[in-house]
Amino acid sequence: RKEVEQDPGPFNVPEGATVAFNCTYSNSASQSFFWYRQDCRKEPKLLMSVYSSGNEDGRFTAQLNRASQYISLLIRDSKLSDSATYLCVGDSGGYNKLIFGAGTRLAVHP
Amino acid sequence: EPEVTQTPSHQVTQMGQEVILRCVPISNHLYFYWYRQILGQKVEFLVSFYNNEISEKSEIFDDQFSVERPDGSNFTLKIRSTKLEDSAMYFCASSMGLVNYGYTFGSGTRLTVV
Numbered sequence: 460r461k462e463v464e465q466d467p468g469p470f471n472v473p474e475g476a477t478v479a480f481n482c483t484y485s486n487s488a489s490q491s492f493f494w495y496r497q498d499c500r501k502e503p504k505l506l507m508s509v510y511s512s513g514n515e516d517g518r519f520t521a522q523l524n525r526a527s528q529y530i531s532l533l534i535r536d537s538k539l540s541d542s543a544t545y546l547c548v549g550d551s552g553g554y555n556k557l558i559f560g561a562g563t564r565l566a567v568h569p
Numbered sequence: 570e571p572e573v574t575q576t577p578s579h580q581v582t583q584m585g586q587e588v589i590l591r592c593v594p595i596s597n598h599l600y601f602y603w604y605r606q607i608l609g610q611k612v613e614f615l616v617s618f619y620n621n622e623i624s625e626k627s628e629i630f631d632d633q634f635s636v637e638r639p640d641g642s643n644f645t646l647k648i649r650s651t652k653l654e655d656s657a658m659y660f661c662a663s664s665m666g667l668v669n670y671g672y673t674f675g676s677g678t679r680l681t682v683v
Contacts, residue, residue, distance in 0.1 A: 493671050502660055502674040503612060546612065555625035556602070557672060559612040 462486060463560035465547050471566045476537045480545055480563045482530040488552030492523055494532050495546040497562065503546055506532075537567045571595040575661050575675035582651055582682055590646045590678045592661030601644045602662040602672060603636065605629070612660070618644065651682045 465482045472478050484492075492509040507514065509521040509530055520533040530547055547560040574593040582588050594601050603615040616626040616636055623636065635647045644663075648655055658679050662672035 491671075497612075500658070500679075502676050504674070505671045508671060553625070555617040555619075556614045558614065559604075561611040 461560075462551075462558045463547055463549055465560040465563045467561060467563060469564040469566050471568060472537055474537055474539060474567055474569055476567075477533065477535045478537055478565060479534075480532045480547070480565075482532075482547030482560055482563075484528050484530065484547075484549045484558075486549070486552045486558075487528065489549040489558075490552075491550045491557075492530050493548040493557070494519075494521055494530075495548055495559070497544045497546055499544075503559070506545070534565075537565075539567050539569065541565060542567045571673070573661055573663055573673050573675035575659075575678050577678060578676065579679045580681070582680070584653060584682055585650050588648050588651055588680065590648075590659050590661075590680070592644045592646070592675055593642050594644055594661065594663030595665075595673060596642070598663035598665050598673075600624075600664040600666070601636075601638070602664070603646045604660045604662060604674075605657040606660065606677075607657045615646070615659075648680075651680075653682050656680055656682045 463484050494506040495503040496506045497503045509523045511523045513522045518535045522531045544562040544564045546562045548557050576591045601618040606612045614627050616630045617624045633649045637645050658677045660677045661675040664670050664672045
């Protein structure tokens with residue numbers, strides 16, 4: 460079973476659309492979760508941390524449901540510049556590493 | 570904004586040769602990592618390093634791999650005898666604290682083994 464699982468997409472959406480990505484994790488001991496963004500052939504960049512209470516950063520909202528072991532990312536008012544791969548990331552249950560999902564690809568078109 | 574620096578950006582090497590990938594983590598960070606990403610695949614953990622020793626390593630990180638922090642700023646990954654399947658993007662990352670801080674990644678070294 461994959462430790463962090465995501466729908467690979469691609470999600471093709473028009474500018475201005477709202478899009479939601481989901482992710483599940485298998486390790487119930489995982490405590491810290493993040494969404495990273497990765498552009499083609501570039502490094503992952505931290506988009507936001509994910510908290511149980513939910514957190515918002517501008518057009519982005521992240522949510523964690525520990526009971527269901529489920530993480531989500533909502534992007535409102537999509538921009539062309541949002542086109543990228545979004546990586547769901549959780550810790551391994553210990554302190555020493557983060558585990559990456561395979562990513563969900565988003566393509567925003569005019 | 571502080572950044573993690575990696576050199577070279579691209580390295581081509583012959584199978585069987587040794588390569589050293591270099592990283593300069595953010596100066597006040599204490600935890601250092603190497604990850605790799607084979608083209609089209611996910612980002613995979615290789616090794617974590619803290620207090621001048623390896624704290625965890627993956628199954629990928631076999632005897633062909635080693636890491637070193639030779640001075641107060643550099644963090645290196647050495648592959649002793651490269652194989653074709655070592656071709657990948659190698660990312661260095663650093664973190665101020667434990668995983669709850671998230672990591673800052675360098676821009677990567679693309680290793681091509683021919």
